[in-house]
Amino acid sequence: MSDSLLDKVKIVLVNTSDCRNMGSAARAMKTMGLSQLVLVDPLEMPNGQAQALAAGATDVLANAKVVSTMEEAVADCGLVVGTSARSRTLPWPMLEPRECGEKMVAEAKQYPVALVFGRESSGLTNEELQLCHFHVQIPANPEYSSLNLAMAVQLLSYEVRNGYLADKNTQYLSDDEEAYPNVEETERMYKHFEEALSATGFITPKHPGLVMTKIRRLFNRARPDVKELKMVRGILSSVEKALKRAKSEN
Numbered sequence: 052m053s054d055s056l057l058d059k060v061k062i063v064l065v066n067t068s069d070c071r072n073m074g075s076a077a078r079a080m081k082t083m084g085l086s087q088l089v090l091v092d093p094l095e096m097p098n099g100q101a102q103a104l105a106a107g108a109t110d111v112l113a114n115a116k117v118v119s120t121m122e123e124a125v126a127d128c129g130l131v132v133g134t135s136a137r138s139r140t141l142p143w144p145m146l147e148p149r150e151c152g153e154k155m156v157a158e159a160k161q162y163p164v165a166l167v168f169g170r171e172s173s174g175l176t177n178e179e180l181q182l183c184h185f186h187v188q189i190p191a192n193p194e195y196s197s198l199n200l201a202m203a204v205q206l207l208s209y210e211v212r213n214g215y216l217a218d219k220n221t222q223y224l225s226d227d228e229e230a231y232p233n234v235e236e237t238e239r240m241y242k243h244f245e246e247a248l249s250a251t252g253f254i255t256p257k258h259p260g261l262v263m264t265k266i267r268r269l270f271n272r273a274r275p276d277v278k279e280l281k282m283v284r285g286i287l288s289s290v291e292k293a294l295k296r297a298k299s300e301n
Contacts (some may be wrong), residue, residue, distance in 0.1 A: 057084045057157035060211055062204060063167040065091040065175060072171065074112060075201030081108035083208040083254045084215070088115040089124045089165075107242030121167065121179050126235040129162035130155065133175050133183035134203060136196070144272050150185040152210030156218050159232045166207055166257050169287045171200050181264060182234065184271050232280045240280055241267060247287040250294050 062080055065071055065088065073096065077088055090097075097112050105112045125131045129142050132151055135143075146154060155164045160246050167183065168176035180186060190208055191198055198206075201278040232240075245263055254262050275283065 056156065056159055057162050057211070057215055058086060059162060060085055060291060061087045061124070061128065061165040062208065063091060063121065063165050063180060064093070064200070064204075065121055065167060066094065066170045067200070068094045068096050068171055069243055070095045072200040073115070074101035076204040077101075077105040077108040077111040077115070079201050079205035080208055081111050082205075083210065083212040085208050086111050086114070086161075088112065090117045091121050091124050092119055093117065098220045121182055121240070122234070125165045125167070125182060127163050127233050129231045129233050130158040130164040130185075131166070131167060131183045131234060132185045132187050133167045133180050134169065134207070135180060135186040135188055136174055136198075138203075143180065143268060144184070146185045146187045148187060148189055148207055148210045149213065151185070152206065152212070152214035154185075154214075154218065154228055155211055156214035158231070162233060166201060166202060166211070169186045171272075176241050182238075183268050184274065189266050216241075228274075230277055232275060232277050236277075236280065237270075240270075240284055243287050247290050265289050283287040 056145070062076065062085060064073065064076060073088075073090065073093065080086065080088060092130050096117070097115070101112060116124075128220060132146060132155065145297060149168075155166065165176050166187075167175065167179070169179065187207065189203060239261065245254060248262070
């Protein structure tokens with residue numbers, strides 16, 4: 052197994068306000084063999100300060116991809132894990148850091164995967180966290196859990212490195228194992244789901260949010276594979292056709 056497997060792991064920084072943190076994050080990544088840095092709508096672009104803190108990892112910083120939204124950053128990913136420093140009103144499937152590293156390496160054999168870090172002051176929004184299949188929380192001292200962005204990137208990149216080293220002598224997944232859909236495909240399914248449920252009257256157009264949030268949580272727990280996702284969309288299409296027939300008969 053070559054280090055190219057680690058090239059399938061994206062470190063995504065959302066709306067970073069201090070470019071020095073980008074440089075430190077790039078350095079943290081490179082020490083663990085990671086190179087794919089994605090910057091989502093940064094408040095300032097990397098400059099000389101960022102390059103200075105990147106030290107020998109200026110190549111990671113220079114090759115960073117800049118996008119406008121988190122959706123764009125993770126659209127091709129089959130696994131997205133978001134970092135969350137606090138519990139949320141609506142619980143989401145959680146991973147321990149070690150489990151997170153192992154899972155990311157295992158699934159990077161099939162498609163790109165992403166580890167997403169939020170804003171320095173407020174982390175990821177609920178909407179951004181809902182784009183993630185899992186959340187991960189670093190079990191820091193509850194009496195003083197202050198971790199800066201680069202520290203968090205370093206700790207979780209280390210767990211990815213550990214997962215990679217532990218997996219180094221294993222075989223790739225066999226061809227007959229079904230892959231998981233990427234985020235873009237999953238988002239199309241959620242849109243289809245909302246349209247179908249709106250057509251049946253289960254969702255009211257004015258208040259779709261809570262129902263769809265719970266549906267997202269349900270499917271993130273279940274992790275349907277590509278064939279299962281196609282089956283769900285087939286079911287939704289059959290519901291829509293039945294509604295159209297009923298309307299035409301009336």
